[in-house]
Amino acid sequence: MSSPRYWRGIPQRYRLEAGKCKKCGKIYFPPRLICDECKSREFEKVNLPKEGKILTYTIIRVAPSQCTDQAPYAMGIVELSAGSTGKDGVKILSQIADCDFDKLEIGMPVRIEFRKIYQEGEAGIICYGYKCVPV
Amino acid sequence: MVGITGYGVYIPRHRIKVEEIAKVWGADAQAYKKGLFVEEKSVPGPDQDTITMSVEATFSALKRAQIDPKKIGAVYVGSESHPYAVKPSGTTVAEAIGACPDVHCADFEFACKAGSEAMFVCLGLVSSDSIEYGLAIGADTSQGAPGDALEYTAAAGAAAFIMGKDNIIAEAIDTYSYMTDTPDFWRREYQFYPRHASRFTGEPAYFKHILGAGKAMLEKVKMKPNDFQYAVFHQPNGKFPQRVGRLLGFEKKQIETGLLCPKLGNTYSGSSPMGLTAILDEAKPNDLIFMVSYGSGAGSDAFVWRVTERINQVRDSAVKTRDMLNNNKSYLEYGTYAKYRGKIRKGE
Ligand SMILES: [Zn+2]
Numbered sequence: 268m269s270s271p272r273y274w275r276g277i278p279q280r281y282r283l284e285a286g287k288c289k290k291c292g293k294i295y296f297p298p299r300l301i302c303d304e305c306k307s308r309e310f311e312k313v314n315l316p317k318e319g320k321i322l323t324y325t326i327i328r329v330a331p332s333q334c335t336d337q338a339p340y341a342m343g344i345v346e347l348s349a350g351s352t353g354k355d356g357v358k359i360l361s362q363i364a365d366c367d368f369d370k371l372e373i374g375m376p377v378r379i380e381f382r383k384i385y386q387e388g389e390a391g392i393i394c395y396g397y398k399c400v401p402v
Numbered sequence: 403m404v405g406i407t408g409y410g411v412y413i414p415r416h417r418i419k420v421e422e423i424a425k426v427w428g429a430d431a432q433a434y435k436k437g438l439f440v441e442e443k444s445v446p447g448p449d450q451d452t453i454t455m456s457v458e459a460t461f462s463a464l465k466r467a468q469i470d471p472k473k474i475g476a477v478y479v480g481s482e483s484h485p486y487a488v489k490p491s492g493t494t495v496a497e498a499i500g501a502c503p504d505v506h507c508a509d510f511e512f513a514c515k516a517g518s519e520a521m522f523v524c525l526g527l528v529s530s531d532s533i534e535y536g537l538a539i540g541a542d543t544s545q546g547a548p549g550d551a552l553e554y555t556a557a558a559g560a561a562a563f564i565m566g567k568d569n570i571i572a573e574a575i576d577t578y579s580y581m582t583d584t585p586d587f588w589r590r591e592y593q594f595y596p597r598h599a600s601r602f603t604g605e606p607a608y609f610k611h612i613l614g615a616g617k618a619m620l621e622k623v624k625m626k627p628n629d630f631q632y633a634v635f636h637q638p639n640g641k642f643p644q645r646v647g648r649l650l651g652f653e654k655k656q657i658e659t660g661l662l663c664p665k666l667g668n669t670y671s672g673s674s675p676m677g678l679t680a681i682l683d684e685a686k687p688n689d690l691i692f693m694v695s696y697g698s699g700a701g702s703d704a705f706v707w708r709v710t711e712r713i714n715q716v717r718d719s720a721v722k723t724r725d726m727l728n729n730n731k732s733y734l735e736y737g738t739y740a741k742y743r744g745k746i747r748k749g750e
Contacts (some may be wrong), residue, residue: 281494314500379455380458381448381457381458383454384449393451393453
């Protein structure tokens with residue numbers, strides 16, 4: 268990933284910063300410019316809650332080139348708890364780290380941890396972001 | 403009054419036992435266990451480094467401090483394993499916790515003393531009212547050369563402290579520092595593993611500086627070892643801190659609460675700061691804590707802390723150090739450990 272592209276995503280990757288429509292309350296992660304429910308252009312920043320549960324998951328055994336050292340690893344869709352956002356939980360795609368594959372199950376509670384996502388070889392940038400770990 | 407308003411710790415879940423390392427190098431595991439008083443050590447996962455552990459330790463510190471991260475005016479990360487040679491760890495930590503951009507960042511390096519150094523500087527900036535709160539971190543994912551004595555202890559962990567004037571849980575009564583030029587342990591630029599001067603790391607290095615700082619600190623505050631409920635010293639192995647404590651006049655029961663090394667290993671910049679977090683997890687209001695760090699090269703920072711009533715309100719707000727040390731462990735074989743730590747040379 269190029270340095271500028273990584274940098275643009277830092278608020279989302281590091282702090283789970285989402286956009287909440289000021290008119291209808293719908294939450295977008297990553298944020299958008301126009302609400303597709305009510306067409307409003309006014310959003311406020313909210314940080315998504317750091318707890319949730321696994322909706323579904325899979326084990327990646329043939330990984331993309333930057334992640335081959337990590338394979339096999341689990342990826343999941345995680346529904347974050349509603350928390351202070353006051354709406355249905357936002358669903359995110361995330362690696363599920365520090366887990367035993369035979370103990371993974373749908374509905375399992377997880378929380379967000381700050382981890383290294385991958386690095387650009389030996390000389391490039393190190394990309395950080397969120398992963399989920401079992402509670 | 404200045405001091406700690408929140409503290410937090412992070413320990414990766416992976417461990418490797420002394421036996422597993424000794425087996426590979428044909429070494430005598432029992433001799434190492436007895437000689438170093440270490441049973442196992444923590445190992446960072448392939449997706450963990452000084453920055454990720456610092457961020458997680460800080461989230462726990464923020465839960466206990468209960469402050470808006472925007473009020474943090476300084477983020478100082480002390481480590482000898484900053485992930486980049488050039489690019490600060492502090493800015494990533496500050497960004498992740500939401501302290502940017504109104505903040506001052508610096509990365510500290512002083513072998514194992516970089517964490518207490520960050521604490522020392524934050525206390526100074528807070529007491530001079532230059533900042534309202536300062537975040538001081540000691541974190542490392544240190545490496546010993548394969549087969550070297552250091553490999554049995556070099557471990558991973560982080561401790562974070564938010565220093566301030568309000569809502570203090572441990573007041574910094576006083577500090578004292580003691581430094582000389584002593585080449586006992588070093589790593590030159592572009593070298594992967596550090597070098598050390600074997601036995602020279604003991605008497606003229608570790609013991610001279612901790613005893614020098616410890617004795618002067620006691621004189622400065624006019625206190626005696628038995629005035630303290632707890633004492634914590636740098637822990638390159640399990641034996642040195644017990645011996646240096648005895649030489650200063652402390653008893654075993656004052657030292658054992660903060661002695662994490664036998665099950666954790668040496669977390670370098672995280673070592674005595676993490677020991678302090680284990681003590682804060684158990685201390686009572688008005689308890690006095692004596693702390694002396696040590697970093698090769700060489701120097702020691704000494705602190706005298708007095709615990710306040712607020713400790714009882716915040717202690718349970720985040721994970722405790724011994725719980726993270728003793729629960730949810732995952733033991734590695736040497737091969738996986740070598741892969742996780744980047745010790746295997748691969749093709750392009
Ligand atoms: Zn809307």
